[in-house]
Amino acid sequence: MSVSPVAPCNSSEDASAQQLCQARVVAMVGNPNVGKTSLFNRLTNLLAKTSNFAGTTVDRRTGTADLNEGQSCTLVDLPGLYSLTASSPEEQIARAFITGESECPPEGVLVVVDATNLQRSLAVAREAIQCGRPTLVAVNMIELARKSGVDVDLDVLSQKLGCPVIGVSARTGEGLDELKSNLRQLLHPRKMVVLGAEAEPAEIECGACGVCPFADGHRWASTLARESTRTGYVASEEWTDRVDQVTTHRFLGPVIFVAVMVAAFASVFYLAQYPMEWLDATFGLVTEKVGGWLPEGDLNSLITDGILAGIGGVVIFLPQICILFFMLAILEDSGYLSRAVVVIDRWMRRVGLPGQAFVPLLAAHACAIPAIMSTKVIANRRDRLAAIMVIPLMTCSARLPVYTMVAALLFPSSPWSAALLFASAYALGMVAAFFVAWLLKRSILPGEASPLILDLPPYRTPSLSNALRHAYERGWGFLRDAGVVILAISIGIWVLSTYPKLPEERFTEQLQTAGLNAETLEETDLENRRALAAQEYAVIGRMGKFVQPVFAPLGFDWKTSVGVMTSFAAREVVVSTLSILYGLGPEPEDESSLHDRLMSATDAEGNRVFTPATCVSLLVFFVLAMQCLPTQAVTKKETGSWGWAVFQFGYMTVLAYVAALIAYQTISRFT
Structure with a gap:
């Protein structure tokens, strides 16, 4: 957020x-x-x-x-x-x-x-x-x-x-x-x-x-x-007690929890594919119409390739975000999520987190900012600091577009596999949070967590109207809060991707160096080469190539490296950034989606950019990295020190880089 x-x-x-x-x-x-x-x-x-x-x-x-x-x-x-x-x-x-x-x-x-x-x-x-x-x-x-x-x-x-x-x-x-x-x-x-x-x-x-x-x-x-x-x-009621004996069981409880989450995520992919296709087609049509109305030039490119491409790259994932929050609202209204507190509390106490931290950790799946602020209900300062340090590892709504993009790249025709990957990303964030809390307990924040006291609400038939309202508010809140930032960064990315302009003489020299002649190339191939050369000559290309050696061991090319850099202001911006970087230049006759562009993207040697190893590496990095400046400000405010905020940013960045490095290098050796 x-x-x-x-x-x-x-x-x-x-x-x-x-x-x-x-x-x-x-x-x-x-x-x-x-x-x-x-x-x-x-x-x-x-x-x-x-x-x-x-x-x-x-x-x-x-x-x-x-x-x-x-x-x-x-x-x-x-x-x-x-x-x-x-x-x-x-x-x-x-x-x-x-x-x-x-x-x-x-x-x-x-x-x-x-x-x-x-x-x-x-x-x-x-x-x-x-x-x-x-x-x-x-x-x-x-x-x-x-x-x-x-x-x-x-x-x-x-x-x-x-x-x-x-x-x-x-x-x-x-x-x-x-x-x-x-x-x-x-x-x-x-x-x-x-x-x-x-x-x-x-x-x-x-x-x-x-x-x-x-x-x-x-x-x-x-x-x-x-x-x-x-x-x-x-x-x-008697049946409620019998159900609780199963849902909160030491061994069956975690299995049921995982099964419920996987089923919920699978329904997200099944139900969201149709509105996503409609939104993709709508934005494609709008971009085509607006591009036809405006004269050729920088203004046309700014609106179509900058603003519309950037916003559309995020809005297309709105159906999945809304459906996910709808499913979570159904689970909460039914009374099941309270049982999940009991199941997870057993594990949380072992790693040094108090049971009272479960609600902030659960709230962090929407946004880390209010979750960190809600830790004030934890009386013990040691427990509260531990919770604040690990809350950003929970998957917030801003990460969902990235998860969805990677899941679609890896499993474009298998919703169940995509759902399993989606659930695995959530699980990785939770496991990392528990691991970090365990380390903090045995290092800079020693001590035992406070016990949990919780009233379990009765099981109820969930209200569809309330769940729909909750999904609408969360979806609208995502667009409202992220919209201004996405729009500003999208325009900034377009400017950096467009200026300075590539001189025609320099492009001709590049073709001659590569042994090519502009007169013998097909028009589409020539224009695509010119667009790529223009991006590399612009400020963003120079920035990306400057930092790319740092991210090369993770499998990121210079465009992905730029996306990672811009995402440190707000995670969800990486999707719009990639949409702009891979969408500039003349459009082919058949409009292609961002997914198709990324699937077919190749580097200068003709190798596929988004290999399975790169996709997993990108996913792992975004699961674990601290990429939200407002969250850092809240951490400083709630802890009273910039030291804790800097520590939070530093350990999460190192953790994300090392984990992504291990994932990429391991998968690359077996594929």
């Missing part, structure tokens, strides 16, 4: 803040996996806008909810969290928003809790009520609680909390009319709702627990959950 973690409030953020100040705003708060987003989507009819809180990379979703009787309000879906009093960025921002410390305070707060697991989700409800805003509590998934034999007494909950409590189901729509009615009442001028007398926080008595700093709140929530349910407050 190419965004700064902390930046001044820009004009769009200012406008968004002003709009919220002028609207009737209700903040939505709740734990992860309580169905808060599903309820938000129900109330706003999926018409929401995603933006960042001013000066941060933390997302918030806003939408207008029709409350009937001609009234409406603006809902702000705050990040899912377990507490409003801890120090993570999400918790700090949510509390500041509710209390009005950061901007205009909301007129009310809607807290969403899980009817099937009240003892886990009520703690944050108490903290939200104590913020002093008019509050309404929605007990979601009420129908699942009834099916599990749990009868939630909403009146008791309301009395104990001192605010209205409504039973709802975001899945079926049950209770939504009553919820809207109470939201209308919430927005009327009224006395502020405060915590009921019976729910006043008790003195903290747990002095022996050194793991959970919120033991008092959870103990209070557990007591209230028992008092407000008639048949017990844990919604645990």
